[in-house]
Amino acid sequence: MERKKSKKKTAVCVLLSVVIILVVLYLLQRLLMPKYMSGVLEGAMVSEYYDEEKDHDVIFIGDCELYENISPVVLWEEYGINSYIRGTAQQLIWQSYYLMEETFTYEKPDVVVFNVLSMQYNEPQRETYNRMTLDGMKWSKSKIGSINASMTEEENFLDYVFPLLRYHSRWSELTGEDFQYFWNREKVTHNGYYMRVDVLPAENVPDGRVLADYQFGDNAYYYLDKMVELCEENDVELVLVKAPSLVPYWYDEWEAQMEDYAKEHDLKYYNFLELIDEVGLDFNTDTYDAGLHLNLSGAEKMAHYFGRVLAEDCGLENRRGEEDLERAWEKKRQAYDAEIARQQEALAAGEPVK
Amino acid sequence: MLFTSYEFILFLLIVFILYYVVPKKLQWPLLLVASYVFYFFSGPENLLYILFTTVSTYLIVGRIQKSKDIQEAYLKEHKKEMSREERKAYKEVGKKKQWKWLLLVLILNIGMLAVIKYTNFTIHNINGVLELFGSDQQLSFLDIALPMGISFYVFQTMGYAIDVYRGKYRAENNPFKLALFVSFFPQLIQGPISRFDDLAKSLYEPHRFDSRTVAFGLQRILWGFFKKLVIADRLLVAVNTIIGDTETYRGAWVFVGMMFYALELYADFTGGIDITIGVAEALGIKVTENFIRPYFSKNIKEYWNRWHITMGSWFTDYIFYPISVCQPMLKLSRFSRKHLGEKVGKRITVWLSCFVVWFATGIWHGASWNFIVWGLANCFVILVSQELEPLYRKFHSRFHVDGTFGWRLFSVARTVLLMSCLRTFDCYRDVPLTFRMFGTMFTDFNWGELFNGSLMGLGMTLADYGVVIVGFFLLLGVSLAQRKGSVRERIAARPYPLRFVIWFGLFLLVILWGTYGIGYDASQFIYNQF
Numbered sequence: 001m002e003r004k005k006s007k008k009k010t011a012v013c014v015l016l017s018v019v020i021i022l023v024v025l026y027l028l029q030r031l032l033m034p035k036y037m038s039g040v041l042e043g044a045m046v047s048e049y050y051d052e053e054k055d056h057d058v059i060f061i062g063d064c065e066l067y068e069n070i071s072p073v074v075l076w077e078e079y080g081i082n083s084y085i086r087g088t089a090q091q092l093i094w095q096s097y098y099l100m101e102e103t104f105t106y107e108k109p110d111v112v113v114f115n116v117l118s119m120q121y122n123e124p125q126r127e128t129y130n131r132m133t134l135d136g137m138k139w140s141k142s143k144i145g146s147i148n149a150s151m152t153e154e155e156n157f158l159d160y161v162f163p164l165l166r167y168h169s170r171w172s173e174l175t176g177e178d179f180q181y182f183w184n185r186e187k188v189t190h191n192g193y194y195m196r197v198d199v200l201p202a203e204n205v206p207d208g209r210v211l212a213d214y215q216f217g218d219n220a221y222y223y224l225d226k227m228v229e230l231c232e233e234n235d236v237e238l239v240l241v242k243a244p245s246l247v248p249y250w251y252d253e254w255e256a257q258m259e260d261y262a263k264e265h266d267l268k269y270y271n272f273l274e275l276i277d278e279v280g281l282d283f284n285t286d287t288y289d290a291g292l293h294l295n296l297s298g299a300e301k302m303a304h305y306f307g308r309v310l311a312e313d314c315g316l317e318n319r320r321g322e323e324d325l326e327r328a329w330e331k332k333r334q335a336y337d338a339e340i341a342r343q344q345e346a347l348a349a350g351e352p353v354k
Numbered sequence: 355m356l357f358t359s360y361e362f363i364l365f366l367l368i369v370f371i372l373y374y375v376v377p378k379k380l381q382w383p384l385l386l387v388a389s390y391v392f393y394f395f396s397g398p399e400n401l402l403y404i405l406f407t408t409v410s411t412y413l414i415v416g417r418i419q420k421s422k423d424i425q426e427a428y429l430k431e432h433k434k435e436m437s438r439e440e441r442k443a444y445k446e447v448g449k450k451k452q453w454k455w456l457l458l459v460l461i462l463n464i465g466m467l468a469v470i471k472y473t474n475f476t477i478h479n480i481n482g483v484l485e486l487f488g489s490d491q492q493l494s495f496l497d498i499a500l501p502m503g504i505s506f507y508v509f510q511t512m513g514y515a516i517d518v519y520r521g522k523y524r525a526e527n528n529p530f531k532l533a534l535f536v537s538f539f540p541q542l543i544q545g546p547i548s549r550f551d552d553l554a555k556s557l558y559e560p561h562r563f564d565s566r567t568v569a570f571g572l573q574r575i576l577w578g579f580f581k582k583l584v585i586a587d588r589l590l591v592a593v594n595t596i597i598g599d600t601e602t603y604r605g606a607w608v609f610v611g612m613m614f615y616a617l618e619l620y621a622d623f624t625g626g627i628d629i630t631i632g633v634a635e636a637l638g639i640k641v642t643e644n645f646i647r648p649y650f651s652k653n654i655k656e657y658w659n660r661w662h663i664t665m666g667s668w669f670t671d672y673i674f675y676p677i678s679v680c681q682p683m684l685k686l687s688r689f690s691r692k693h694l695g696e697k698v699g700k701r702i703t704v705w706l707s708c709f710v711v712w713f714a715t716g717i718w719h720g721a722s723w724n725f726i727v728w729g730l731a732n733c734f735v736i737l738v739s740q741e742l743e744p745l746y747r748k749f750h751s752r753f754h755v756d757g758t759f760g761w762r763l764f765s766v767a768r769t770v771l772l773m774s775c776l777r778t779f780d781c782y783r784d785v786p787l788t789f790r791m792f793g794t795m796f797t798d799f800n801w802g803e804l805f806n807g808s809l810m811g812l813g814m815t816l817a818d819y820g821v822v823i824v825g826f827f828l829l830l831g832v833s834l835a836q837r838k839g840s841v842r843e844r845i846a847a848r849p850y851p852l853r854f855v856i857w858f859g860l861f862l863l864v865i866l867w868g869t870y871g872i873g874y875d876a877s878q879f880i881y882n883q884f
Contacts, residue, residue, distance in 0.1 A: 013850055021858060028866070127872055154872055158360050164865065171866050172817035 029164035032171065033135065035181040039354065041188040042089040046099075046136030048187055049086055053328060054107035057316050058083040060192065061100055062115030063091040065243035068293035072191035073336045074303035076329045079311050080318030085192025088136075090129040093118045093223040098146035100227060102137065104234050111237045111314050114227060116258050116269075117248065122217025124152045135163060149223075190336050195296055197343040198353050202283035202291030208249025216257055228265050237268075237314055244272035244281055244302070246291030268313060272302070279305040296340065355395040357543065357629045358583055358870060365392065366633065370568075373637055378560030385534055385557070385637070392539035393502070400501035403470070407463050407511050408536045412529045414459040415515045418452045419525035456519045460512060467508045470498050475721035503542040505718060509668055511536050514550040516672055523551050531558055540633040544626050546644040546664035553641065561638030566846070571636025573842055576860055577832075578628030583868035585825040586622035589614045591813035597781045600791055605798030608778070608791050610809075615781055616774040617826065620649060623662070647833045652765035654735050657773055665718075669711050677707045701741075708733050724788060728779035735772065821867050 036043035045067065058081055060066045067087030075081040086099050100112060124130070130150045137143040147160045159166040170178075188194070231238040240262055242250055250273055262269035272279060279301050283291055286298030294302060310316050319325055343353040355362045369388045376384055393401060425448040429441060436444070477493045484491055514535065518525045526532040534557060535550060596603040596611035603611065627644045634641040648661035658666050677683055683703050691699030709730070716729020739746075750756035775792070782788040810816065835841050845856055 017854055017858075020854075024858075024862070025865075028862075156360060156871075159871060166871055168866050168868065168871065172815065 025164060029162070029167075030182060031174070031178055032167040033163050034167065034170070035177055035185060036132070037177050037181050037185060037188070040089075040132075041194065041354070043132035043135065044185055044188045045088055045192065045194070046086070046133060047138075047185075048136075048189055049084065049103075049192070050138060052084060052191075053324075055082060055325075056084045056107060056109045057081050057319070058111045058113060058310060059100075059103055059107075059109045060085040060087065060113045060115075061091075061096045061103075062087055062113075062243075063118055064089055064194075064293060065117050065245045066113070066115045066241075067189065067192055067194050068196065069243045069245065069299055069302055070306060071193055071195075071296070071299040071303040073193070073329070073333060074300045075307045075310075076320075076325075077333070078304060079307035079316070080320035081307055081310055081316050082319055082325055082329075083191065085189070087192055087194075088129075088133040090125060091118060091133055092121050092125060092129075092150060093220050093227075094149035095130075095133045095146050097223045097227050097230070098142040098149070099133075099137075100230060101145070102140055102142035104230065104236070105140065105142070108234055108236060110316055111239055111310060112227075112231060113239045113241055115243050116240050117242065117245075117250070119216045119220045119224065119254070119258070120248075122219045124150050127152055127155055130155070131166070134160060187335070190332060190339070193299065195299075195336070195339055195343070196288040196293070196353060197296045197340055198288045198347055199285055199295055199297075200288050200290050201285070202246055202287050205246045205283075205291050206249075208251055211251070214251055214253035214257075216254070221261075224261065228267070239310075239314065240267055240269040241306075242269075242271040242273060244276055244279065244298075245293060246273075246283065246287075248292075270306075270309065272306075275305070355392060357626060358579065361395070370636060373561075374563040378562070381560055382534055382558045383530065385538065386530055389534065389537040389539040389542065393537060393542060396502040397499070403466065403501045403504060404507060404537055406466060407508055408529070408533045410462050411459055411511050411515055411536070412526075412532050414455050414462075415518050415525045416527075418455045418515075418519055421448055421452050421455070422521065424448075452519055456515060459515050463508050463512055467504060470500060470504065472717070472721045473498065503544070506545045506547055507536050507542065509665075509718075510545075510547045513547065513668055513672060517550060526550070526554070534558075538634075538639075540630040541641060544623065544630070545662075546627060546630070546642050547668050548642055548664065553639075556639045564638070567638055568636045570842055570846075571632045571634070573857060574632030574635060575629050576632075576857065576864065578625045578630075578632060579864045579868065580825070580860060581621040581625030581628065581829070583625075583864055583870055585822060585829070586618045586625060587869040588814065588818055588822055588825075588867075589618040589621070593618055593781070595812045600782070600787065604791065604794040606795070606800055606804050608795050609799070610804060611781065612774045612778055615777055616649075616770065617822075619777065619780070621825075621829070647836060649770050650766055650833065650837075651769050652762060653739055653769055654732070654772060655739065657769055658732070658736070665715070669715055673714055674707050674711045677710055678703060683707065705737060708737060712736075723785050724779045724782070727785050727788075728776055731776050731779070735776070825867075 034043055058075070060070065060083065064087065067085045070085065072083045072085065075083050086103060088095070096114060096118060130152070134143065134147055134150060137146065147157060151157065228238060240258065242255070242258065255271060258269060258271075261267070281294070281298055281301055286294055286301065288295035311318070346353045355365060369384070372384055373381055390401065393404060425445065429436070429444065474495045477495055481492045517523060526535065535554060538553070538557060541548060593611055593615045596607050596614070624645050631641050631643070642664055644663050646660040646663070648657050651657035651660055683706070686706070687700060687703040690702040693699070694702065712729040712733030713726060715732070716726040719725040719729070755761040778792055779785070779788050782791055809819070814822075832841055835844075845853055
């Protein structure tokens with residue numbers, strides 16, 4: 001009887017210890033992971049998608065040239081297109097592919113728009129950017145694939161499984177933000193769109209430096225092929241775009257390769273650098289960082305133009321009038337306006353808008 | 355595969371599980387396989403060297419044993435027919451034969467070590483001499499990488515060969531068991547240099563799972579991780595900054611670097627040994643302790659009896675004693691006593707043996723003059739302390755300081771400082787630079803420059819310094835507590851909640867404060883290079 005009691009006691013102790021260990025480690029991990037609520041916000045973008053109602057007509061997938069250059073609010077209001085941007089900083093093409101694959105497990109949009117700038121990268125680049133894309137993804141086959149495809153030599157898969165191992169040294173850098181956003185984070189985007197209202201004109205944009213090789217890499221093509229296949233399998237139209245960012249430089253040789261690829265695979269491809277006048281962009285007023293990204297004015301012009309393309313060329317229907325969507329977008333519009341007002345106030349006060 | 359890598363932890367987990375799951379008679383073969391897998395990860399080509407040592411030792415030491423057995427059987431059979439002198443002469447013949455075999459195995463293995471480790475050092479010196487004489491001829495360096503742990507396993511195996519020759523124990527009949535003794539993975543990286551009679555029994559015998567033993571092993575591993583990851587690797591950055599810029603970091607900085615290095619080396623080496631012993635313990639295997647709180651030593655001789663004990667005892671047993679009693683040394687002893695008097699004469703051979711041992715110790719640590727000078731400097735300090743011993747005793751009794759707390763504290767501090775000074779030879783590029791930098795402590799010393807914010811320029815933040823200070827006091831506290839017996843035993847006697855808080859707390863400190871992952875360079879254990 002005594003022995004039985006002692007065994008029971010040991011089992012309870014072990015169980016309790018395991019629970020305490022797991023809870024403490026989980027809480028520590030939550031505390032130490034960057035929250036991306038100020039300064040660099042890009043790390044908080046990917047996870048916002050999961051809170052969305054998954055009924056989009058268009059999903060934009062790509063890097064900052066998408067999430068800063070087109071306004072989904074305008075797409076909705078002017079064309080009744082329900083869109084979302086799954087964008088992250090320096091999103092590499094394999095990350096785009098896996099984000100697309102993951103998206104298709106949630107929903108099947110009519111169109112996926114992919115920005116082709118990331119074709120220039122054939123190898124994993126920087127851990128910091130990998131983290132901003134991968135940490136926010138929910139665990140799935142796609143996340144595992146994306147991690148394996150993205151890791152640089154210094155990285156380790158285990159650090160993604162247990163981010164505490166990656167961020168353990170942040171204990172000395174913790175700020176109030178880490179405690180404030182311990183459980184919940186605020187939204188930093190508007191359906192994936194990262195807004196900036198300030199202006200920094202593009203002056204003296206340099207030509208691109210001469211490259212030793214202009215050929216896109218095999219790995220980049222491999223994932224672009226996979227994207228084409230995946231879209232075909234899921235009956236989703238893939239549209240390729242090159243956003244109207246002046247920097248990084250988009251070479252003619254790159255353009256030729258993309259045009260050939262689009263032609264060969266019967267894909268729509270729009271290079272907005274060649275449509276700047278049609279869009280009505282003015283790089284004296286429509287960029288906040290001298291031509292790298294568009295500001296709110298530029299992003300709205302882009303949405304105004306591209307919405308028509310999507311509606312006319314891709315045949316997307318105007319969904320205005322759908323009650324649920326109207327309600328959801330009304331809320332989004334309010335948040336959008338509030339952010340515009342906040343940034344304009346900050347600007348007026350001479351403070352940074354971020 | 356670094357001890358502190360994820361790969362090693364995963365490897366360990368698999369070995370632990372398999373070890374306690376397989377039938378007990380398969381436990382040691384499993385360890386052999388695991389050891390070779392572990393070694394394979396250090397570079398497949400390295401397996402050739404360890405196989406060479408194992409096979410050559412097995413075959414040759416087997417011949418020694420066979421010769422001994424034949425000799426013994428013959429003597430037993432002819433006991434009555436042979437006179438004492440005849441038996442002695444017969445034994446002598448056998449001994450000579452065995453000696454030749456021993457010499458062969460020593461030449462093969464120490465020779466292999468010497469070629470790999472010292473060829474480029476020799477070429478470097480020859481080139482230096484050629485340059486000195488104005489020759490523009492230079493010898494090319496060989497492209498040889500030092501296989502992991504070669505100094506440790508060669509010494510351990512040669513100790514085994516000598517012991518068999520001396521008749522301390524019988525040679526191992528099973529080549530695979532011998533292979534395990536040579537390659538047992540936890541001690542491959544940095545020792546300890548185990549003796550066959552200490553390790554073999556627990557290495558080959560079956561072990562059943564015992565939660566207490568396993569827990570103790572894991573606790574020791576955790577403590578090793580704390581020392582290595584929290585303290586040693588954090589200080590490494592500052593030490594490298596100081597010794598890497600000899601123009602900026604002079605005077606007081608040399609002193610800071612010296613003291614940081616003393617702590618780093620201690621935490622690094624003892625941490626590594628804690629992991630080694632902990633891993634073995636969790637497998638039910640007892641490995642010899644290599645440290646007994648060396649920084650509590652009151653003199654340098656005591657220090658060397660408490661630091662890297664297995665290396666010290668190896669040199670004593672296999673170099674110091676044989677040299678002291680060899681024929682030429684005995685002749686020299688007689689000669690010196692006759693010509694220099696009894697007092698000085700009898701010390702000459704001790705001094706000479708000491709010199710040889712410390713020269714060997716120095717060069718064993720690394721193929722460079724720094725290590726040779728470091729070894730000889732240790733020899734010098736030990737001999738001077740020894741010779742001045744009567745003077746010290748007089749001083750102690752005159753001022754009644756012996757045994758007082760203050761004097762003990764002073765003696766400990768003096769030893770730590772002295773050892774730290776000698777360790778500067780580990781740090782700087784060459785001997786002249788070491789002396790020059792050491793000299794700046796007396797010519798350019800300025801405390802003020804340490805407190806003008808420059809400490810933050812060593813690659814450590816304020817938080818890092820805080821961690822090192824906490825780590826230091828934790829080390830000190832544990833070392834003080836160890837004087838009264840095993841700390842783990844005492845913790846184990848406490849109620850479960852307290853035990854849980856202590857060990858989980860230590861685990862969290864390693865997780866949070868450890869220098870690992872992105873942003874930190876995975877650092878090899880310092881003794882790995884020897």
